[in-house]
Amino acid sequence: MSSQTQNSARKKLISEIIINGALLLLVLVWTIPTLGLLVSSFRTRFDIQTSGWWWVLPHREWVTVEEFPPGDDLDRDGVMEFAGVSGTFAELREGVSMDDGRKVTWVGNKRLGVIKIQEQKWIMRTDFTLENYGQVLAGKTYEIQTTSGETKTVQGDDFTGSFLNSLTISIPATVIPILIAAFAAYGFAWMDFPGRKPLFTMVVALMVVPLQIALVPILQDYVRLDLNGTFLAVWLAHTGFGLPLATYLLFNYIKGLPREILESAFIDGASHFTIFARLILPLSIPALASFAIFQFLWVWNDYLIALVFIGAKPDVQVLTMRIAEMVGSRGSDWHLLTAGAFISMLLPLIVFFSLQRFFVRGLLAGSVKG
């Protein structure tokens, strides 16, 4: 009997270890990429370009302990001897190990190189800096030679502008569709008018229509109306593409509210508008919040719509465009890219973690757009 309980206890322990082990592995795989970016964003430009971000962890690395010129009176084509080991130039270039584990390496070319004696040591590369963030927020400074020969420091362009643009686009592009959808949802749920059913059927049908279908015609309209590259153009585009889902979700929610509220308010002489503004909106806050988070993340993280409707206007450029442009520049500004990318994630991550519950609720209600 007791051996049986012991057995089952052991079985339980083993399955717990397997479950948590597998989970830990998955979580690590999912977290390491983001962690890498976070760590990189605090490293110096030189470190980012010459070593992996995991070098901040203790690791064994060859460290130069002694350095000297090879000397002039050497037969550089034959076998040479340094610090007790010998080898040809080619062998020395590769590094020749000494008995005590150190190694001798010829660094540089045959004529001008130096000899380095290196030792493997446990080290961490932890020269952390806030400079990347500083440059991203305040702008990179360039030294420029003017024609008169003086050097001038010029303040480069920073991320603050595109951060502000992202905000200026995201806030109204979140609030406007919610407002419009809430009015429409109320109208569909609690008002009677001709065409109510076919119009709502249209809303449902439009939920999965890919937005690509609209880009070419809408861009034509914008060019004709001289709207292209304005905030209004982008707000309206996000409103249009988010509206079917918002209307559908809010309709489901508002329809589920008790009808007696409406009737008793009517008896008290309230108009539809008053009922909507004073009663329904406050009662719908959970549904409004979950859609708001969803739409905000969607707009903030959007790249395609910004690319099409802002396109060539650098002073309206949003963060995603700015970052994508930098990724394209391959390498040279990676230290800025790390900090910039992290700043662009900061706001969505804050929104996400503080309001995760609403977000999950929204997802469960079907907040995935077509």
Place this chain on the structure above:
Amino acid sequence: MHPTSDYQTKTSGFLEWLVLIIGRVLISLIVPVTTFAVLIIGFRWLRDTIPSGTAEKTVVSLVAIVWGVGGAAILYLVSNWLVEQLSPRWVKRLQPFIFVGPAIAILAWYLALPTFRSLWISLFDRAGPAEVPFSMLFTAPGEFFAQFSTNFIGLNNYIAVFTERTMIEAFRNNLLWILFGASLAIIFGLMVAVLADRSRFENLAKSLIFLPMAISMVGAGVIWNFIYEVKDIADPQIGLLNAVWVALGQEPQAWTALITQPWNNIFLIIIMIWLQTGYAMVIFSAAIKGIPEDLIEAARVDGASEVQIFFRIMIPYIMGTIITVSTTVVIFTLKIFDIVMVMTGGQFSTHVIATQFYRQAFTSNNKGLAAAIAIVLLITVIPVMIYNLRQFAEEEAF
């Protein structure tokens, strides 16, 4: 009593009434006109002001936000106020359109009409349909049709969509995205949901897997560049994958570019799996919590193993959810754009349908072909649309 005084009260009543009516009409005109004027002045100012410094830019941003959000609210207030000036019968008749009208107008402009307009554009070559005033159909019908026939090419764009080498490659890649990306995101999502359900660290684990959902695909591109970056074999690798690969004694690889095509696509697909697993996990997690505990307990008592319980009870029980999640993830995958655009720009045979659409529409400027691609995208989601409409018709909500 006195006829004259009676007459006087009547006229003064009529005058009063007249003044009231005129006043009302005036106010009804003045209020919306000033509102529109203010909004238009605001728009002009926002469009034409080019800020020169950060401080100024902050002001412009603030004004824009207030103008946008406030403007939308004021338009509702004013139009509703206008309608409420009418008699109750008209209020009842018109007010619903104040509520649903703006939504319907925007949906029509941004989604419903563009579907037909794209269909129309897709029948023309890169120059697109000629811009002819519609009235010409009555004044000079021959001329009207002649204008269109010059660059009307019928279904040729659709033939190109399905025969051009670059397009076929895009379709193949999108298929890879669906086969590997969508299915693995769903499988991992299910795995995490099941494992987390039995772990003490459920919330922490779920939050961490879910976290990439908040990150833009552009940001994800930056993150994964630090995984895939390749350096010469003589230098230390700064990409994690190559560091591991070199430590295993292999040559460093350009994962997203030069390795054997089409397998470089897989490394882009991994990014999408990383982003979407969280979504699948959240939905599955909720579904699993909905499985009655006694059902699983009963199976356990009958001696079913955990694996059997998973395949014979859990999977069938949440099948509906699995189908919903799969449809959503597949639709998402079908329109994948940002990841490819940021990582490779479509080079090295990594184009997908949405990037080809973008390239044709805005780089090659072949609007006709682009519209045809968009229509093909739409056709692929029509079954889902029909399913949604059926579901809606069954729910007797109306």
